[in-house]
Amino acid sequence: MCYYVWESQEAVEVALEVHSPPNGLGGMVFNYGDPYQVQLPNAKWENVPRSFIVGQFTKNYTLRLSGRPGMIGIAFRPAGLSNVLGVPMIAFTNLRIELKLVLGSEAAQVEQRILESKTSQQRITVLEEFLLKKLYNSSLKIDLEDYALASIVQQKGILSISQLSDELCISPRQLRRRFTEKVGISPKLFSRIKRFNYVSHLSTSTSGNWMDIVDEGGYYDQAHFIRDFYDFSGKKPSDFIHYYRTMAALVGA
Template sequence: MHYESFAPTDSLKKLVKEYWIFENEDPTIQAQKIIPDGFSEIIIHYGESYRINLSGRWEPQASMLFSSQISKFFFLENTGRSGIIGIKLHPTAFYELFQKDVADYTDRVVALDETLHGKVYDLRTLKQHDISINQRVQLAENWLEGQLQNLQPQSKVKHCVESIFASHGMIDIDQMAEDVQLSTRQLERLFKKVIGLSPKFYCRIIRFNYIFEVMKEQKDSWIRTALQSGFFDQSHFIKNFKEFTGEEPSNYGFDDVNLANFFLKK
């Protein structure tokens, strides 16, 4: 099993958080839980196909996908050997690049060619089996570079997202709206269009993600972890954690080698 991540070039670092590769030559079928992390992704499978369970039913996945913001955990399952490259986009990037109302894709993982139509032709090369990891990343970079001509920056929402990350999700929404000279309702509408979630719910996801940063430094006190992560008490902390993972923190495998921890723990 092999995970690896790559930083984008300077021209794309405001749009792309990272590229990631996951390869596994073991064909054993294994279901894996995916947990919200606040980012959307473009995903290309060059290994065997996967199945997805978003709402209690397993369905086959396309080989090229757009995974938007998710508000709850879901499951993926391989059907054989795995080979995946992911383009993890900064939260505003999909809208900035393609001007698609991201709220239409929330809690969905959709076939990329149905979403972007003719714009994905050059990405099909990534599905080839006989190219290196570095070549895959370079091809993804080249494709994204070709989309920059249509870029429409969203400075107000981007500023808000940066504030949310800087505060670990612990920020006042009304004040944030005032900072970008919008009413709270205007910000909510714009945020849903560009990000796919309300700013309040997005803050909850980022605060939840911060738990994993805290847990890397201390594992001896759930109360300290809860308080440092912005929760008023341990019960509120446990309820929030269970909502996003389906498990209580005491039962969660923070040290397990899986896709969820790969993204959240780094």
């Protein structure tokens, strides 16, 4: 789990569109700045809730920011939200659900304290108190799904789910059912996303050639590599790298 803050003291004069591919993480987001929008599958735009829970995303999504953005979020490990909330994560897949619909008045209290806070550290303190209370009232336990998650993450998604189920002494069907309930997506899809995360990082942080990256990612051929890039980012690998570096330069500026 980690916290992240995204804000700007200066107004965004021209609406900024930010593309975000899936990352295998769940989260909570609290907006204390100007409202921002997300693009729907039908290409229309809608405002995101003031505070919300976000489940596993399986496709790239686009945010549009304007004015003075200000948000703080909690990025959870894949099963973290299920452990904290005690609810099946399949209900949150590809969705942003208002926090108050899940936590009721408790969400309103946290949201108000976030709005009243003046600094990032104050907001983090509010969230830590909130999470510690939730964890204290939860019944955490390490189970088979957590072991499966750890294996997939450790091996960067480059593994056989059938072999993994054999190692865990469970049928592939049972593993899929239990994993999907706790994480929100199947172990096979989660593995594909983690492999994409790994190779996309390689492609933007190294000067290696494409075939080296294809081989490092465990792909059978370049076609499968390109398919994963397009499925999860909506872009070809070269276009993804260009966009990533353009955004990095813009944010760095």
